[in-house]
Amino acid sequence: MSRAEFEAAAAEAVAVLGPAQTKDLAGQLAEGRSREYILHAVRMRTAGPTVHRLLNAVDLAGIPAGEVAMYLRGFAAAWTRQRELTEVQPVWSGPPTPGVPVRSTAQVLVSVVGQATTEVLAMTYSAAAYKPLTAALRAAAERGVGVDIVVETIQGAGGLLTGPEPARAFSELAGFTTVRLWHWPLDQREERGARQHAKILVVDRQVLFLGSANLTASGARHNIEAGVLIRGGTAPARSAEHVRELQRRGVLRPLK
Structure with a gap:
């Protein structure tokens, strides 16, 4: 494994752990703690696999623990600085208004997925195959990016959605092991008639697209x-963490 692959694993660990836990991890490595001790000390269950991948990368690259600790502290400092810089842009679908600087939903969906290096999280109420987005998701999966998509189901929508299941919009991605579809089961809904109505896209816990558009051609274009498209700040990471915790608790479950 190359140093570049180690650095990618370290950057992912910082994004998942956050600065405080990253500094704890750096201290444990500097003190020569064992793999078992470190993995046991990780307080976020969802961070365990990420730290495990980092430790594997360290072993394969043969990097001394002290140097790894310095890398992690440096990444944590840079990550903290990056989170302090937040950019928010308006995004619209439908008729353009020449001269007004807003980005189109269709452009944002494809370009943001195209930038993904580790993780794509998406939630949508309805969905229909939209070729540019499907192609972007396929390319991401081919790069090894983890893609998780939460959809509503016909049953869950209680008659408010018609036609094929929204999940069928992503059938072309079925062969990729890094792509998983999720749903909100009826037995996890406290109120009858509750819907999975969120429409978000989070990429690498650094970029968040939040809006009214479903993942359809109509939502993206017509x-x-x-x-809004948010880069930096805490919103992207917090949104991803919320979805991951819903998955961990079984509120969201894999769609089979």
Whole structure:
């Protein structure tokens, strides 16, 4: 494994752990703690696999523990600085307004997925195959990016959705082991009639697209839909963490 692969694993660990736990991890490595001790000390269950991958990368690259600790502290400092810089842009679908600087939903969906290096999380109410987005997701999966998509189901929508299951919009991605579809089972809904109505896209816990558009051609291009694209700050990571915790608790479950 190359040093570049180690650095990618370290960057992922910092994004998942956050600065405080990253500094704890760096201290444990500097003190020569064992793999078992470190993995046991990780307080976030969802971070365990990420730290495990990092430790494997360290072993394969043969990097001394002290040097790894310095890398992690440096990454944590840079990550903290990056999170302090937040950029928010308006995003719209539908008729353009020449001269007004807003980005289109269709452009944002494809370009943001195209930038993914580790993780794509998406949630949508309805979904229909939209070729540019499907192609971007396929390319991400081919790069080894983990893709998790939460959809509503016909049953869950209680008659408010018609036609094929929304999950069928992503059938072309079925052969990729890094792509997983999720749903909100009826037995996890406290109120009858509750819907999975969120529409978000989170990439690498650094970029968040939040808006009214479903993952359909109509939502991306034809309807008048509004949203915001957020780069930096805490919102992308917190949104991803919320979805991951819902998955861990079984509120969201794999769609089979």
